[in-house]
Amino acid sequence: MLKLYETSCQSALNRSRIPGMDYCLNPYTGCSHGCIYCYASCMTRFCGGREKWGSFVGVKRNFVEVLARQLRRPKTGSVMLASVTDAYQPIEKKYGLTRSCLELLTRSRLQVSILTKSDLVIRDIDLLRTMPSAEVGFTITTLNDRLAGLLEPGASPPSRRLKALEKLAGSGIKTWVFVAPVIPGLTDVPENLASLIKAARAAGALEVDFDPLNFYPSAVAGIRHLMARYWPGSRTAFEHACRDPAAYRQRLRALIRQLNK
Known part of the structure; x- marks a missing residue:
């Protein structure tokens, strides 16, 4: 509660x-x-x-x-x-x-x-339109509403965030997407990231940025728990990244460069 x-x-x-x-x-x-x-x-x-x-x-x-x-x-x-x-x-x-x-x-x-995970921001379009320099970014970790519901249970589903982004962009407000964090073995599948980029741009995002997972002990523990319950097959890739975060970040940067070509 x-x-x-x-x-x-x-x-x-x-x-x-x-x-x-x-x-x-x-x-x-x-x-x-x-x-x-x-x-x-x-x-x-x-x-x-x-x-x-x-x-x-x-x-x-x-x-x-x-x-x-x-x-x-x-x-x-x-x-x-x-x-x-x-x-x-x-x-x-x-x-x-x-x-x-x-x-x-x-x-x-x-x-x-503004950076948010909520579609409530569209309530304030009237104010944002009066500020020419205002920008709104949406953090979107995955396009999968079910997966997002497990990773970020209290946030608006990604489908609603994209609809809100589209409405803001249609109102002339600068919008962007922050893909964060990119979770090894779970949300870093190239096809999924490519689909996310495509969906964000189609909704009107002027920029799509990526941020790899920060391997904080609490974050790692939470992700391990979910993987053990729902995606045990993803544990190997996740643990490999945990052992060498620098190498994982390097691989992710190379992947993002490839996807943005």
Whole structure:
């Protein structure tokens, strides 16, 4: 069961260490998507609770007011929503913090970049269209809705993300796809990656980027558990990549270059 908390924050607009991003906004703490490979699970120790990452969400109830105060001093550069959570996870339907932030950002000089696994973002097309530099990226790990439901059970199915991407692109908003992570033995089949590239471009994505799996112990353990239950035949390739991540990343880069020719 998802646990919900209401919290407060001292700062909303924070400096980002993500390449190409000057600032980040994280209106929620935690995430209900429950992705088994999530790199942000290590953030649990900073949240003050003992719940497993993916089982709780903290709502920063004063987030919009804090952001409004920070924006009184003009800012330039780029801002990402969000860096360690999804700004459009289901609880956004109730609280609307992300939409309220976008309303403030339409009056700023900041360039907005959104990365999400939710089709809820289409709700805010009206605001995004007023920001010529805004871009929306969708993380899509696989085109298979069933597989995605096991890897990222709380996120919108990939089929819905692609439909949302198509709607955004049709509204004149820059869109892109982030294939992340590429999981060895499971989602790195060349035919599957080629189909994903084709589907993304057909939906209007201007760019398709790939990111290999980061072999964090928690991510590896979660993937091993799923493979043992559903895809035992994939374990050999996965374990081989675990033993030599650098070689796996090199093979993947070569494959992506081939697919993009």
